[in-house]
Amino acid sequence: IQEQVPWSEMAPAGIALRATVLCLVAWVGLAAGDRVYIHPFHLLVYTKSSCEQLEKSNAETLKEPTFTPIPIQANTAQVDEEALRHQLVLTVEKLEAEDKQRATMVGMLANFLGFRMYKALSDMWNTAGGAGGAGGTGVLSPTTLFGTLASFYLGAMDPTAHRLQALLGVPGEDEDCTSRLDGHKVLSALQAIQGLLVAQGRADGQARLLLSTVVGLFTDPSLRLKQTFIQSLDLFTPIVLPRSVDLSSDPDLAAAEIDRFMQAVTGQKISSVVGVQADSTLLFNTYVHFQGKVKGFFLLAEHQEFWVDNSTSVSVPMLSGTGIFQHWNDTQNNFSVTRVPLGESACLLLVQPHYASDLDKVEALAFQHDFSSWMKNLSPRAIHLTMPQLLLQGSHNLQDLLAQAKLPTLLGTKATLGKISDTNLRVGKVMNSILFELKADDGDQPTESAQQPDGPEVLELTLSSPFLFAVYERDSSAIHFLGRVANPLSMV
Template identity: 65%
Template sequence: MAPANVNLRATVFCLLAWANLATSDRVYIHPFHFLTYNKSSCEDLEIAHEEGTPVPTFIPVPIQAKTSSVDEEALRIQLASAVNKLEEIDRVRALGVGTLINLKGLHVYTVLSKTWHKAHVFSPVALFGTLASFYLGALDPTASKLQTFLGVPLDTQSCTSRLDGHKVLSALQTIQGFLVDQDRKYDDVQLLLSTVVGLFTAPSLSLKQPFVEGLAPFALVTLPRSLDLSTNPDLAAEKIKRFIKAVTGWKISIPLAGISPDSTLLFNTFVHFQGTLKGLSLLAEPQEFWVDNTTTVSVPMLSGTGIFQHWNDASNNFSVTRVPFSENACLLLIQPQDASDLEKVEAHTLQVDFLTRKKNVAPRVIRLTMPHLVLEDSYDLQDLLTQAKLPTLLGPDAHLGKISDTNIRVGKVLTSILFELKVDEGKQPSESAQQPGEPEALEVTLNSPFLFVVYEQQAATAHILGRVTNPQCRA
């Protein structure tokens, strides 16, 4: 094994050990010095502060201004190219941020899931990216509170213990690039991941240019636009919905009702994930899906035979099927043996140690049948902060002086996700008889409530978490 790989594996071990220790009441020195300011950067910040160098600002163009449509394939290529020239420190940063994403994302997912009664989909990466974006624009005490909420301990007396927001967002780009980086053996694209940020401001609000430009690693498309948020909030919400749909082309609902008329900034993150499961294609007829023990719905199903990993956890009554999107990214399908155990299985499986645990299971031939998923979901970070007993973190008294010189009133901080499993158009389900000598295919059919995780291995990051209780509900 090459020395670089030895160092990287050692780093992974240290990060996971820290992740487990950080959840206890004891205090430990965190290993994330590669995400904080170094001594030289601290000196530069001090000089800039003393000199009082003016920061360029601009007023966003009106929302009706002409805007080019999002080119998702170009975004994928740009993300994938970002991982081609990584140095070792870039990979270490990605591992560190991946650990933080999993810790924060899984915790928030657990909080949210207690109120869910249907299909839902959640992006830990988008959550962390939004929090890191606000950290980039924050001053103390808001910056310190955000850093602590992100999971990195802070010594308020030491500049070198403070997160460098640019390093964090750069690591986020690396993590997204790992996910979509195309395997050289495939000619067709297996994954698309597009992140768009909309900064919707009151007409007179100016934004600081370094802040907006600094969001680029997290969201390659950032759209600052101005519109009247105060006179008719419902009309403003409708304009934002039309604008995003026109720019992205995504068929996604955006629940912006209830915008506070005194808001001057809305921070909206839009994520589109599209994955193709090789060898699976659409069955000719819809199939029954058991919503509960007495209720079924008829839904489109994908089916096909492939070489997958599959294992059973008999003691906890669930099974896992690992379906690769590529050599680095996979879809984990987690199926309770009894649908009534879904929440119990969810609590057991969606943990950092479960996701990062290597399953030494030999791949085998499996005939997989599962719903053709098209899911969407939205959540407001402000609501999550309230549940986390931090309702004022981004409230009227938040110090966001790196976003604007004007006192900002943050309204909705909405994240909307569109998740799609794409049909493999080059493959049709085969019903041919098993040939002599061929291994018998294990039948795995997901026709009752299940969980799924889109997982990327290089940064050990859970990108998408989902619960499917009724595939007809688009969350």
């Protein structure tokens, strides 16, 4: 990643990239056995035949049709989230074996980048004294973040395209076209990853998981966008909404108009754009909504205490359920891990420090590149689990995360984004906005006698102090959400 910073500051990025390559080489080695060596990224880069078409399209870039987005005041229908879920399910039904391999590879790359950016976000929370509560409450979506940056890669030309490719985890030192990342394959794989999460939500056909993604591109009226770029984003989500808004005259008014627009489209009360820069001509907002229902769990009749710290508690709604869950208690590092199924392949991972004061320490240990290594220690255990019902809303500017990761100019004023627009493009904030909901199942509350299964002694486990969580899908190995809960009542 050729950022103009000292090597000492680049080292973490280089180490992360090398770790990604080594993991993928190992993965390919396991898959290939004694067969002829295959480059670990061959599923994501251009083929020789596609390179010819790419060269032709690059030559015609300046001739591509452009358009001015319609005003933000124009009426727009609210998103049908159930229809989006159905589209994702249909996508999964059409996947071939190679598509699933590509999804696994992109899932691994998104995980590596997600861990790195979560660390940057966590550092920002800690520097600011916590987000939304003591110690900070927040959530990040590695797949959404990866998709946003891959979208910019589709609109980029060298040298920005080369640097974005390196950030996404695919080395591109070779000038040959066949070493270049194919952004369309990446976004298609991300769509497959989203589909795998929701398609296997429940064997009885009732959707227990909901995942919807909306992309809003807000441009100054003077900016014209290229149609090919907008059409390419359909691979990431079918809901791509380019809209024009006056970003320069009154930035505060522009921010309010964008918020009203996104609330009308999503049907959710969100606030994501604050402090619009007067000199920007493009804002990019990716909004994702996740709703999960934990099968067999019910909402307790009365609120329970959640201890934010040793002396402060809040009264919160709690979920409770009993089952055989994968569990591991790490006595050496003072935390426990519990895996709760959300579907056939989707899982909720709960990481609870033994001591609330160890949250940051456990977070640094748990959310790192060898995330999956200690998960091998999980074993089945009968558990009666009680945890907060979650309603978390978070928004973060990827420009801030890039700056925290020593890449402050990647999407700055000198970025070459000629495939997005021919005009004077200046990227302002690049927002990822998340609404994360975890609720009880719709079933009736079980009787007291039905809560305790026969067999081994049931472990009583209550998450009544700060904890960490992750939502991941096992078929693709993709982590969809990483988060910390220091105060369940916080709206980040």
